[in-house]
Amino acid sequence: MKKVVTLVAAVLLIFLMFFILKTVFLHPIVKTEAQQPEENHIVYLPPERNVYDIKVEYDGINKIKAVMNLTYVNNTEDIFKELYFHLYPNMFSSSASVPFFKEDFYRAFPKGFSPGGINIQQVEQDGKDVAWSLIEDGEILKLILNHPVEPGNVSILNIQFELTIPQAKFRLGYQTFGDGKITLSLGNWYPILAVCKDDKWSIDKHYAIGDCTYSDISDYTVSFTVPEDFTVAASGILEEGYTKDNKAIFIYSIDSIREFAAAISNNYQTSTDIVDGIKIVSYFHPEDKRGGFMALNIAKYALGIFNDAFGKYPYPELRIAEANYYPGGMEFPTFIMMDTTKYTEPHISSTSLERSTAHEVAHQWWYGLVGSDQINEPWLDEGITEFSTAYYFEKRYGQPGRDSYFERYVNTCVDFVMKNHIHMLDPLPLFKNQQEYFPTVYTSGVLFYEDLRNQIGEENLLDFLRSYLETFKYKNVSLKEFEEFLRGKKYEALDESFYDKWLNP
Structure with a gap:
């Protein structure tokens, strides 16, 4: 009798263990709403x-x-x-x-x-x-x-x-x-x-x-x-x-x-090149293909030089298109509009196309990345951009390139800049004509940054430009903020006479 009871107890124990194991390991898991996979709960962020x-x-x-x-x-x-x-x-x-x-x-x-x-x-x-x-x-x-x-x-x-x-x-x-x-x-x-x-x-x-x-x-x-x-x-x-x-x-x-x-x-044909992983596309009329190829080549060199000097262009593509714009070239973010006359002589052989193209490429940093009020403080972007243009000629062609640029665009304007009653920091409404505007705003920019380089050295100047870019990238900067940022660098060579000369008229 004891053997029978023992046997029955053993069977019951085995059955109980089987039920427990089935419940724990074999029963399907039912998830509550809070336990549902995260991908079912889409969160829309502004x-x-x-x-x-x-x-x-x-x-x-x-x-x-x-x-x-x-x-x-x-x-x-x-x-x-x-x-x-x-x-x-x-x-x-x-x-x-x-x-x-x-x-x-x-x-x-x-x-x-x-x-x-x-x-x-x-x-x-x-x-x-x-x-x-x-x-x-x-x-x-x-x-x-x-x-x-x-x-x-x-x-x-x-x-x-x-x-x-x-x-x-x-x-x-x-x-x-x-x-x-x-x-x-x-x-x-x-x-x-x-x-x-x-x-x-x-x-x-x-x-x-x-x-x-x-x-x-x-x-x-x-x-x-x-x-x-x-x-x-x-x-x-x-x-x-x-x-x-x-x-x-x-x-x-x-x-x-x-x-x-x-x-x-x-009436567009295109030509494409790549520099530093950035795709450059030139759009031009087939009858002006010489200018179209040249614009592409200039943009390629300019992007490379400015990438090294200021910090890399952050977008994957840049386009330059032959269009209608009587002043010459016009910058837009990742896109440059160049007047059709620039694609023909004498603008090709006189470096006019090259200067305009390099200038508009530089604007991809100074205006495109670091923005400013172009009506009330036009010098902030045009001055640094024209200096960058001069820097392009210097770095691509060496001392002869620098000398040629200064002879054509700077030396002829120095007297006007120094004697003119209009100041480089003035807003657009104060300028009476194009002849007054270019030397006062553009040429003064070259002279300012050249003076800054002479005072603090080229290595410090490039460090300043890179940190200026990183600090104000994708923002708008004011003249006051620019001066405060420069002063904050505490360059020993810059005393109050430098700021009085350039930034405190």
């Missing part, structure tokens, strides 16, 4: 900066229809009930509103005045119509927001607009030539958010001289739909290029740039 998404339809002549979605990120400590956008194209609304000097008017309009402008059709905030008005002679778009944007918050703005491009040789303009050929310059063309600093909006209009753009770093994606035989050269990286329904589509995208520009033509 963007770090403003994001422009623009879709463009171009008619092949001078009309553009566009829809712009702006993800506005309030990175300030202020609450915004209103927003302001520059509408630079409206400077072309009449011949009276175009801010050109008299002697420059027909250089910009060789066939006579041609009107242009931007027509705002609808504005929405977060999907609902928002009240808006045009101020400052139509060059500023003012939005009265439906609901204020708190610090750290995001709001989606949708702006639909039509653009008429004038027949002009300017940042915004087109020219026709040959048998149905056209090249269009698309600079300062869309509503761009104005800078707000110290609770004050910068809404200066375009002046007759210098550059107009003062903007914050943003991310861009721009899609162009153009006639099938057209090519689009633009800021950023060409993400896609294809044809559909007899149309060509070009999609460009780039993060952390100040503004977006393009050139569109049905």
Whole structure:
């Protein structure tokens, strides 16, 4: 009997152990919601900066229809009930509103005045119509927001607009030539958010001289739909290029740039090179291919020199396009617009194309990466950029290159700079003409940085420029901040006489 009881107990024990093991190891595990895989819980983070998404339809002549979605990120400590956008194209609304000097008017309009402008059709905030008005002679778009944007918050703005491009040789303009050929310059063309600093909006209009753009770093994606035989050269990286329904589509995208520009033509050929892993593309008319190849070569050398001197260009691509811009060359982030006359003699053999190209490449650092108010403090970016241009000639060609540059662009201007009542730190409205502006702002920049190099040595100067770039990269710097940064370096060779001479007029 005991044996039977013992046997039954053993069987029960085995059965109990089997049940426990099955429960612990074989029973499927049921997860609570908190235990679900992390990938099922998507966390949407707001963007770090403003994001422009623009879709463009171009008619092949001078009309553009566009829809712009702006993800506005309030990175300030202020609450915004209103927003302001520059509408630079409206400077072309009449011949009276175009801010050109008299002697420059027909250089910009060789066939006579041609009107242009931007027509705002609808504005929405977060999907609902928002009240808006045009101020400052139509060059500023003012939005009265439906609901204020708190610090750290995001709001989606949708702006639909039509653009008429004038027949002009300017940042915004087109020219026709040959048998149905056209090249269009698309600079300062869309509503761009104005800078707000110290609770004050910068809404200066375009002046007759210098550059107009003062903007914050943003991310861009721009899609162009153009006639099938057209090519689009633009800021950023060409993400896609294809044809559909007899149309060509070009999609460009780039993060952390100040503004977006393009050139569109049905007469482009291209040539490509690479330096330090950076792709450089030159766009040119086939009849001007010598200039196009030269522009590519100059840009390649300039990028290499400036990479070594200042710190590496942070974007993967750079484009330079033959376009229509009577002053010569115009910088935009990751994109350079060069006037078609630069691609022919005598500009090729006289180094005029080389000087302009090197200068605009230097602007990729000084304006593109380190921004400033180009209307009220134009010397901040133009002075350092022109010094960089002189540095390019020195490093590429040695002492003969330096001497040649100084003989042509500096020595002839020194007396004017020293005796002129206008100072290099003055704002654009004080300059009466181009002849006064260039030596005062550009040449003075070369002289300032040459003096600085002579005082502290080239090694210290390059260290200053690299640390200046890293400190203010992707920001806007003021003249006051520049001086404080230089003083903070505590170079023993710089006494008050240096600052009084250059920065404290």
